[in-house]
Amino acid sequence: MTTAVRDRSARHGAARAGKPDESGFEYSKAEAWRRRAPLLPALVFTIVVTQIPFLLTIWYSLRNWNLLRPDSDQFVFLKNYADIFLNSTFRGAAFNSILITLGCVFVAMILGIFLAILLDRSFRGRSVVRTLLITPFLIMPAASATLWSVSMLNPSFGLVNWVTSLVGIPAVDWTSKYPVVSILIALVWQWTPFMMLLVLAGLQAQPKDVLEAAQIDGAGWWKTFAFVTLPQLRRYIELGVLLGAIYVVNTFDQIYLMTAGGPGTASANLPFYIYQRAFLGFDIGQSAAMGVVTVIATIVIATFALRLIFRSFETKDAL
Incomplete structure (x- = not known):
């Protein structure tokens, strides 16, 4: 009787485990x-x-289809892909995407680490300061772009030009002369709180006994941060860089509202240039090909970054 019950339990266990x-x-x-x-x-x-x-986008990318010329719709295979890689404007937009993404993520992460270290200390009014620093990340991108283009960087009545005029610096039309820098300023202002929150979570999660041991051994603040705190923050920094890069590479609102991709296409990134080709140039074939290339490149980079992060997790768990 016991053997029968054991066999039945084994059969049901194998079935529950998916072993037929x-x-x-x-x-x-x-x-x-x-x-x-x-x-x-x-x-x-x-x-x-x-x-x-996405499959429909791939299908459109293999056709020469411009809405202004309905009779031009024909199958051209990979010609659109060859044309966009030979297009200097596309290469410039790709370079702007890389520049804006890397610049924003790097500067925002540096500022986020600095602010997180400050907020990790106890002082009066810390909760109020923390709330104020988090606020930019809660503002909608369109509102953030309007705030910076109208209230801060406007050449006539912007706050930045008013401050610089106090020391004798003439007014500058920031969005016209320095369009990429203007976009980077707005993006860094919005994404620094996100990086700060991730790093702050890492700071508060590190074991206190390790810090106390470092102090007992005579390590100063810089050595403690460089050899104890920074390795502990590696996971959080990598996660912040990955998430920030995935979102910033798709930036559209700031470019559309602050510079409209100009002057000319000097500040256009890939999403904005795809928008221009599709909805202003009505070139469905080439814009679809650009979209496919952008998606594939993003997936490859994100997959590579995720593998690095998972590898670091596995290495630390093994230790």
């Missing part, structure tokens, strides 16, 4: 489908809203 055997094969399939069934609607929804549009 002679007597529990049908039950295993039913159990697997029962567990997966609640996830099917989400899977179908994800495929419908992401993969089908």
Whole structure:
């Protein structure tokens, strides 16, 4: 009797684990489908809203289709991809995307680390200061871009020119003379609080006994930060860089509202240039090809960055 009960329990355990055997094969399939069934609607929804549009974009990228010339719709295979890589404007937009993304993420992370170290200390009014520093990240990108282009960088009545005029510096039309710098300033202002929150979480998660041991050993503030705190923050810094890069590379609002990609296309990044080609130039084929290239490049870079992060997690867990 005991043996029969044990065999039955083993069969049901194998079935629950998804291991079919002679007597529990049908039950295993039913159990697997029962567990997966609640996830099917989400899977179908994800495929419908992401993969089908992407496949259609690939199809459009293989055709020479301009809405201003309806009779030009024909299959050209990879000609659109060859044309966009030979297009100097596309290369310039790609360079601007890299410059804006790396510049914003790097500067925002440096400022975020500095502010997180300050907020990790106890002082009167820390909660108020923390709330004020977080506020820029809660503002909508369109409102942030309008704030910087109208209230801060306007050549006639902007706050930045008013401050510089107090020391005798003449007014500067920032968005016209320095469009990329103007966009970077607005993006850094918005993304610094995000980096600060991640680093602050890492600072508050580090074990206090390690810091006390470093102090007992006579390590100064800089050595403690460089050899104890900074390695502890590596996961949080890598995560902040990855998430920030994924979002900043898709920047559109600031460019559209602050510079409109100008002068000319001097400050246009890939998302904005794709918008120009699709909705202003009505070139569906080439804009679709640009979109496919941008998506593939983003996926490759994000996958590489995720592998580095997971590798660092696995290395630290092994230690």
